[in-house]
Amino acid sequence: MLSEALQHVEGPHVALAVTHAENQTDVSGATVLTSGHPIPDERGLKAGRQIVSLLSEACEHDQVIALISGGGSALIPAPVSGLTLSDKIRVNEVLLSSGLGIT
Secondary structure, eight states, X not given: OHHHHHTXXXXXXXXXXXXXXXXXXXXXXXXXEEEOSSSOOHHHHHHHXXXXXXXXXXXXXXXXXXXXXTTHHHHSOOOOTTOOHHHHHHHHHHHHHTOOOOO
């Protein structure tokens, strides 16, 4: 998705992608980070912090394009106050072992 999107972006830009190791590939003009999927991990937590930092530097005239496909909640876990990464990991493990479909 990012490779295609960047073909339509003109001028200076910053691009960041987060994917799981099986999909990891270089994308010209972008930083690509790997993260855990389907189980969230510390890499994803760090990636989320990097995204927040990048967005905090954006000004009102910057354009932000977010491309999120399946797995985003595992790839970029961002526990709310009161929850931990361990909490999110445990919930994913319970759901994955439940035998239920994703829908």
